[in-house]
Amino acid sequence: DQQVKQNSPSLSVQEGRISILNCDYTNSMFDYFLWYKKYPAEGPTFLISISSIKDKNEDGRFTVFLNKSAKHLSLHIVPSQPGDSAVYFCAATGGSQGNLIFGKGTKLSVKP
């Protein structure tokens, strides 16, 4: 039973355009959400996070949007760059949990 779902296994975008990665969750106890970027043979790198009391958080080219009523969040990368090509994981935590619950990831390819 997946509590965090990333329904698109892959996404291809042209350099300079916007990349939108989506994530859905089912557990209403989640109150903190994170995005990680992962290159092959490396550990996940923290990108950006958002608390459930907000609906948007921005950091440079990265913006995360949270829609609590729809239990949906998205990561926008603009403009996309070839170096953004990686697997992006959505994660959530909350309630009594200390651990993160991860989605299966979306592989982003940014083409020059």
Next chain:
Amino acid sequence: NAGVMQNPRHLVRRRGQEARLRCSPMKGHSHVYWYRQLPEEGLKFMVYLQKENIIDESGMPKERFSAEFPKEGPSILRIQQVVRGDSAAYFCASSFVGEETQYFGPGTRLLVL
């Protein structure tokens, strides 16, 4: 400012042997988490530790797996009598007290022959 360190980066074991994976958290972090990633899957939580204390081991297999975070030294994830299904990437993460953001190490890739 060293990040989370894990060693070894790669570990090969034969079935029935023991595997020991080590993790040193970021400086100042007192919480350590272990996750496992199987091929084509997301990371799955295994265990959450503070110094000398296991806080949550709900993700740990009941047999053969154990973890510790002693007062001195790194956290250790120990897998006894490894089987082929234990082959995976094992990631350690750490955080400050009271913070939700976890920072990950580079992982240990375990291959069981």
